Amino acid sequence: MSYCVNCGVQLDRTARRCPLCNTPILNPKETVDTTSPTPYPKEKGQVDQVKHTDLAILLFSVLGSTSAACGLINFFVVDKSSWSLYIIGVCFMLWVFFIPAVLSTKLPIYVFLLLDGIAVAVYCFLISLNTPSRVWFLELAVPITATITLLVIIFAFLIRNVHASILSGAIYLFTEIGILTVSLECFIRSFLHMEFAMTWSAIVLICCVCIDIVLITIITRSRLREAVRRRMHI
Amino acid sequence: MKKKEKKNLQQKETWYKLDLSANVYPTLQRKNFSSVYRLSVLLKEKINPKLLQEAVDMTLPRFPTFKVAIHKGLFWRYLAPNNRPGPYVQKDVANFCMPMNFKLNNRYLIRLYYYERRFSFECHHSLADGSGGMFVLQTITANYLRLLGHKIPNGGFVLDINEKSKKEETEDAYLRYATSKMRPPRTQEKAYRVRGTVEPFYTLNVIGGIMSTSEIHKKAKWYGASITEYLNAVLLYALIQKQKADRPIKERPVKLAMPVNLRRFFPSQTLRNFITMIYPTIDPRLGDYKFEEILTQVHFYMRYYLNDKFLNADITTNAATRRNPVIRIVPLFIKDFTVKQFYSRVQDKQSSAGLTNMGAITVPPGMEKYIERFDIYMGQPYSARTNCAIVSFGDTLTVNFASSIVESDVEQYFFRKLVEDGIHVKIETNRSHC
């Protein structure tokens, strides 16, 4: 029978420390019993994960059969334009979008966002197969999709890891809108072989910067923040 | 064969509405949280899992409201009989009261575990409260002992498995008794909240104290209080000390959320939920309370509130929402959202800890010599804190704390106060480093 010198409670023969205060048990007359079973089991149970296997199969078969049917009709009913590519592309895109919801994998969310971006790009590529020129795909679709994907990933990272509140979320959002409009104008101008200049995007950028400055001031001034919270509380 | 088919058909037609307080628990369901509690019995000999499984299979048909699966309706959830194989007896785990997904485990909302001499029964709170679960635990245990060749009579918590389930056992007793003209408000002041380091997903820290019932009874009597009042006061005392040690900028009242078994006040044989919450409170902003003063406060609070009038008003407030025709036709997902918001923003914040006392458990004559003691656990707390569950059997009284935080200060203050009062306490834990 060992007692904790600190708490005065009796402890189990198998205990090495007092559960209440973490004091190690030193009883020269009775060493810790390591053979008897402990009061509670040692093995930890695993929490089962729900597998939406049925849903995954259903989704896959619905989307798969739709694309297959359209492809076959397009192939057999002779038709010069390959319109079925649009539908196959949409099905593929939807399938990629639903992966994280259906399969509970341990991959980080950024991987899924990246895959979503790639899926959109692939869809654009399928559309470009039906258009006379493919320049727009390389010079507009790819850079724009890449920029948006990157911005969304950065936004997700900031919200998850840096600071998540409505105000800071708004700052991230407006900054990214500014960046996006500027890069949009760049891409469009280079596509049209125009000289680089900022016209309409500059207006949006200035607005975003102004909003950001206001928001940053509100965040850093705690009294101002409290006032906003009081007046805007929901 | 034909008879069996007919019986199956009949079973398929029955379904149960969730009882009044059961409606809350499924809405609180998260990936890492379920309202699951555990009742355990420690036998004198090592458990034979095969026989235990046999006893479970024999017993469960007697309890139709436990052999169910939960389903979503358009407006409310409901329970429907579950005829899938199981539930199976499994080896116990250290982090028990794990979250319970409604779609896994063959959709059963109960779990059965064995470890050495201990048999444990886990139940989702949407099926029954602790007293309801105790019927299942004891009936299974009695049948297990019978399979071992012992003679155990029916009675008390042991139901006759050859009998059919009675209608009164599956009733929603709240609706029958909620008749008060008064409806007290639901919201109260925010209480002190224990702050601690949250354990990683998924850990449950249990610290249990085993004491002598007569020793506690003597001490409580010496103070002029009952066992429940005394232990309530000790926990309040521990929480006040903890708040003081935290050195908060603003002190808050220390409150316990304590379920009351309404069967004591409103006769009912229901095996489902029939409890309501009371909140013994000490406000340290009024000044420093001595232990005796806390005990007096708790003593008179209980005497004042624990009567059919006050409790009826309490359950009428809850029944009013269930009866309100506008609320009834609101789609389930909106109800879920509002209930969850209300619970996590208001209800959960108005108590510092949970405390439940099931009191003295009795077993049919002849069964007590095979049982060493009972243990009950409130399960994983909804927010970071510790919950305390008390039960006694013969001269053994156990107090089990279940917490989701690393620190064990509250438990330490609690048991140290008991030791100071001259009570012999033996501590057991599932913490891996101890």
Ligand SMILES: [Zn+2]
């Ligand atoms: Zn100690």
